[in-house]
Structures are given as structure tokens and as C-alpha cells.
Amino acid sequence: MATPKDNFSAQAAAYAAFRPHYPKELYDFLYSLPGAKQAAWDCGTGNGQVAVELAEKYENVYATDISEAQLQRAPERANIKYILCQAEQTPLPAASVNIITVAQAVHWFDFEKFYTEVQRVARPDAWLAIWGYGLLQISPSIDPIINRFYFDIVGPYWDTERSYLDQKYTSIPLPFPEHPAPAFGIDLRWTLNHFMGYLSSWSAVKHYERKHGKSPLPDLQRQLQQVWPDNATQAIEFPIFMRLAAVC
Numbered sequence: 001m002a003t004p005k006d007n008f009s010a011q012a013a014a015y016a017a018f019r020p021h022y023p024k025e026l027y028d029f030l031y032s033l034p035g036a037k038q039a040a041w042d043c044g045t046g047n048g049q050v051a052v053e054l055a056e057k058y059e060n061v062y063a064t065d066i067s068e069a070q071l072q073r074a075p076e077r078a079n080i081k082y083i084l085c086q087a088e089q090t091p092l093p094a095a096s097v098n099i100i101t102v103a104q105a106v107h108w109f110d111f112e113k114f115y116t117e118v119q120r121v122a123r124p125d126a127w128l129a130i131w132g133y134g135l136l137q138i139s140p141s142i143d144p145i146i147n148r149f150y151f152d153i154v155g156p157y158w159d160t161e162r163s164y165l166d167q168k169y170t171s172i173p174l175p176f177p178e179h180p181a182p183a184f185g186i187d188l189r190w191t192l193n194h195f196m197g198y199l200s201s202w203s204a205v206k207h208y209e210r211k212h213g214k215s216p217l218p219d220l221q222r223q224l225q226q227v228w229p230d231n232a233t234q235a236i237e238f239p240i241f242m243r244l245a246a247v248c
Contacts, residue, residue, distance in 0.1 A: 013073070018198040019049070020133070020186045020238055022103065027053050029182060030099065035125035041097045043087045043114075044105025048074030054101065055080050062092055088113035092121045100247070102130040106172065107164035115175050122247040128176060131242035132165050133186060138234050141227045149220050157207035168241040176245035184240035189233040196221055 031037075040058040042051040047070050051063035061080045064087065065071050071082050083091060087102075087109045100118055102109075118128055135150055137143055164172055190198070196217055199205060208216050228234060 018194065018201055019046075020188060020198075020236075021049060022053075022131075022240070023184055023186060025182075026131070026184045026240065026242075027057075029184075030054075030101070030127075030129060031057050033099070033127050035127065036098050036123075039097045039123075041090075041092060041100045041121060043090075043100060043102045044108070045074065045082070046070045046105070048080065048082065050101055050103045051080050051082075052077060054099075058098070062090075062097065064090055064092075088117055090117060090121065094120050095123050097121050097126060098123055099127045099129065102128075104132045104165075106130045106169070107132070107161045111173055118176075118247055124248075126247040128174075128245045128247050129181070129242060130169065130172070131181075131184075131240055132169055133238040133240045134165060134168060137237045137239075139227075142224065142234065145220070145223050145227070149216070153216050153220070154202065154204040154208050157204040157211065159203060159207075162204070168239075169243055170241075172243065174243055174245050176247050179244045179246060181242040181244040184242065186236075186238035186240060188236040188238075190236050191233055192221070192224060192228045192230055195224075195228075195234075195236070 037058050039060045040054045041062045045051045045063035045065045055061045055077045064083045
């Protein structure tokens with residue numbers, strides 16, 4: 001099996017500190033799905049953000065990731081088992097989980113091999129929920145600056161898999177019967193410093209730094225300071241897109 005990409009160990013601290021959390025409405029929707037709540041598998045768990053939420057409703061949660069640095073920052077819970085492994089090959093027991101969740105990660109996977117593993121570990125009533133979030137929106141004066149940075153400055157440094165997020169996961173194949181899922185959003189208020197911290201967790205920013213030996217963020221921050229005072233907060237919106245399927 002090919003070695004999977006690990007773009008997030010190097011910035012695990014920034015990822016834990018600055019990445020947005022998903023809204024309660026998203027989890028309530030997952031909990032409303034029919035079926036038992038005995039075991040969940042959060043694949044690509046990162047620092048355990050989703051796993052911790054699932055642990056409130058599911059008796060046991062398996063949380064897997066390829067990044068040891070990310071897993072080291074995951075909160076411990078008695079009913080969560082964190083496992084360092086690939087998405088496509090896990091030690092999970094066969095026919096063991098009622099739901100498989102993948103947040104902002106499935107685009108990195110080998111789809112065919114991952115779905116084979118999903119089929120292996122899923123119970124007959126299992127669900128597969130994959131979701132991600134796209135480029136944030138702030139305001140008419142700020143968005144053009146962010147868009148230029150995203151597409152033009154660091155655009156060439158995104159991995160090709162990023163295109164799946166830009167396409168809102170619509171181009172990802174899904175071999176199981178699909179069910180409709182609501183549209184969700186993440187609504188936050190951030191300072192400029194927090195926003196810059198979030199950008200420091202972007203894989204394209206890290207690729208740019210390795211290529212040029214410097215960060216592209218200071219120039220961007222100087223531009224943003226013209227329209228975003230350091231001590232002011234701005235409303236931030238991340239659109240969430242979800243694909244939901246019954247595993248059978």
C-alpha cells in the first residue's frame with residue numbers, strides 16, 4: 001500500500017488551536033440517524049475533535065489517524081480508543097461499528113481501499129458520513145483579499161486532493177446508497193490574530209514555506225490590517241457539505 005500523505009503533523013499545534021469546531025446541529029443530525037449507538041469509527045480523527053463528540057452518544061469510539069503528533073493532542077476519554085493507522089487498513093474488528101465519520105479528511109484517502117475497509121468493519125445498520133468545509137467568507141472588503149491569497153499566492157502549493165474540497169466533495173465516488181443530508185455552517189467571530197493562526201495550519205502555507213524559505217502570511221496580514229483592525233472581531237462563516245450513505 002502506498003504511503004499516505006501526512007500534511008498535518010508539522011502543524012499539529014496550530015491545527016488543535018485554530019481549526020474550527022463543527023456545530024451542534026451537525027452532531028444532532030448524526031445522532032438522529034436510525035440504528036444502534038454501540039460503536040463509532042472516526043477516521044482521520046486528527047486531534048479527536050469529532051471523536052470526543054461521538055463519545056457522548058456512542059458506547060465506544062475508535063478514532064484513527066496516520067499522524068502521531070495529532071493523536072498526542074487528542075483528549076482522553078474512557079470510551080475512546082485512539083489508533084495510529086491508515087484509513088485503508090485498520091485493526092478494527094469486522095462488523096463492529098454503527099457509524100463511520102470522516103471530517104475534512106476523506107479526500108486524502110485511497111477511495112476504493114477505504115470503502116473496502118468500511119464494508120469490512122460496518123455492521124448491517126451502519127452509516128457513513130463524510131463532510132468537509134470550504135473556503136470561509138467574512139465580508140465584501142476582506143473576501144477578495146482572502147480569495148487572491150487562496151487561489152493565486154498559495155494556490156499552486158495546494159495538493160491536488162484539495163480540488164475535492166473546492167468541488168464540495170461532489171466528485172468523490174460513493175459506492176453505497178446515498179441519503180440526503182442537510183446543509184450546515186460554522187459561524188464564528190475571530191480576531192485577525194486568530195485568523196492568521198488558522199491560516200498557519202493550511203498545508204499549502206507549509207508547502208510555500210518549504211519552497212521559498214519564508215512565510216507568505218506577513219504580507220497577507222499587512223494587507224488585512226488595512227480593513228481589519230487587530231483588536232476587532234469579524235463574523236466568519238464556513239460552509240459545510242456532507243455526503244451520507246447507508247453501508248450495505
